[in-house]
Amino acid sequence: MNLIDTHCHLYMAPLDTDPAAVQARARDRDVTEIIIPAYDQASWDLMTPYEAEPNLYTAYGIHPWLAHECSGGEAFDELLVALRERLETTNPVALGEIGLDTKIETSGLEEQLPLLEAQLQLAVDLDLPVILHCRGAFEELLTALENHKGKIRGVLHAFSRGPDLGNRFIDAGLHIALGGSITRPTAKRPRKSALRLPLERIILETDAPSIGLHGVFPAEAEPAHVADVAVALAEIRDRSVGHIANVTSANARELFNLPAEEGADPA
Ligand SMILES: [Zn+2]
Structure with a gap:
């Protein structure tokens, strides 16, 4: 078994x-790979050590x-020129996080x-998937995606809304990333999404250290907890x-074009 914190x-x-x-604690729970999105120029520069590591992927x-x-x-x-240069001179799996x-x-x-x-x-020009963050502006985001209809692929991350909204983003070409919110027994909307959204468009994440899980404070969250999201x-x-x-x-492997799972038979 292999899990990916996207x-x-x-x-x-x-x-x-x-x-x-x-990473070692993550591997103990079968979370073998991690996607790391940087969100500003200062954080882009912190990514360099991760670029070279086989099981870590950057955005x-x-x-x-x-x-x-x-x-x-x-x-x-x-800034846009600097972003393009960064994406072209590194080996990113996505453009993000944006939103x-x-x-x-x-x-x-x-x-x-x-x-x-x-x-x-830029994502369309460079043929990269996007990692999208959205709070309070879902209609505006759908309109922005509509303007690039058929050309954008990517994920709406940390999704904690209901399946009707989730399916609209799936129809717009996106995957949906579920995280800690579905581990909370009282979180009705995200758990309904977890039940109803098509599994072939769902990926898993923690958003550590920003979002916690049932019984886990955000600051304590780490990639290992993707195993709890999967459970x-x-x-x-x-x-x-x-x-x-x-x-x-x-x-996740298909969306972000990740290498085949370690130890997997070559297709
Ligand atoms: Zn994030």
Whole structure:
């Protein structure tokens, strides 16, 4: 069995103090690979040590929380040039994380939308999947995706809404990443999504150290906990954990074009 944490900020505290130990604990629970999305220029630079590691995969983008720092004019153009260069000179599996967020005060949608649009276009140009963050602006995100209909692939990460909304994003070409929220017995909407969304479009993640699980504080979350997400999904769908692991890992491998599982027979 093999599980993949498709979204972990391994370069953030406290995970960054001993990433090798984090990976070892993950492997103990069959979480063999981790996708690490960087979200601003400072975090891009922290990714270099991970670029060379076989079971760690990188992604680069500019998060909507930072949109105010580069809105309009020269700063915006320069950052986009730097992002393109970063993506072209490293070996990323995705462009992200990017998106929209109305629940923060630092930047508004009027600053976030042009940044999202420019990065979606870059993903199309470079033929990369996107890792999308969204809070409070699902309609706006769907409209942005609609503008690139058929050309964008990627994932809506940390999904905690219901299946009707989830299916609209699947129809728009995306996968849905489920995480710690489905491990909470009282979390009705994400658990309904876990039950109803098509399994062939679901991937798993922790978003560590930003999101916790049932009984696990965010700061304690780490890639090993993807195993708990897989167990919750298996219980909700009444399937074996092995089946859930096989399907969701194959989904992630295909979406992000990851190498074949270690020890797997070459196809
Ligand atoms: Zn994230």
